[in-house]
Amino acid sequence: MGEPSSDYVDDDDDPHETGDDTELAADSSSSSSSFNSSPVITPPTYVNVAPLPVFRGVDPGECPVEHLARFDRACRANNAADPGVAARVFPASLDADAALWYDLAVAPLRPAPSWPAVRSAFLLAFRPPDFAERARAQLMSLRQGEAESASRYHLRLQWILKRWPEHGIPDALLKGIFIDGLREGFQEWVVTQKPETLAEAVGLAMSWERAEGVREARRRLNKATAEDGGNRKCGFCGETGHEEGACEVRRRMRELWLSSKDNGGVGSCL
Missing domain, CATH: 1.10.1200 (Non-ribosomal Peptide Synthetase Peptidyl Carrier Protein; Chain A)
Structure with a gap:
């Protein structure tokens, strides 16, 4: 093979290199590291924890306010409380006439309407006139x-x-x-x-x-x-409604016993 052309310059022998590139690269690396240490704000990530409610706009018993309340609860559970995320998720909660309304009245708008504006339009479209x-x-x-x-x-x-x-x-x-x-x-x-x-x-x-x-x-x-108290059972006579201390049978038997005792009768053995 022939010798290298005189126009060829080895990178290691580049006369324009001053030897400071190493320091410059180090400074750049340091700056990049410092920049990357700052907190990075990322958009919320939707998680499917709670199922979205569905509003069809067909049944007269459907309530748009109730649908929005349920949708808000589902969004909070699914990490979609941010207005921008909620606005993007909202069409997925619509079906039938409601979905058609969104496709015709909201989706084509440019710039895209804000989430409060979408909510207001939804209520206006599906709340009964009276x-x-x-x-x-x-x-x-x-x-x-x-x-x-x-x-x-x-x-x-x-x-x-x-x-x-x-x-x-x-x-x-x-x-x-x-x-x-x-x-x-x-x-x-x-x-x-x-x-x-x-x-x-x-x-x-x-x-x-x-x-x-x-x-x-x-x-x-x-x-x-x-x-x-009315259901208490007497331990002496076995009847309910009183305790042994208030038992009428016991009282009378005691009186008979005392009387027999005083008279020296048979009752004295009691």
């Missing part, structure tokens, strides 16, 4: 059930309000609605305390409930004690 009137009627007719706790009664009121977020009803009126629907004992107690807010009225109703629970427990205990 929803506000129906919700108002439910509020005005709300009554605490005979065996219903104050907490459960309050939750039913809050559920109506949650389904009707734009209700605009002032707290003073909501307090009145809550009190008017309470059972008689609850209502008398709450009214006399003159609560200023709905929260205060709810707290008073629950305090009455706790006190009534204590009173009821005492009544049951007293009743059980009385019934237990």
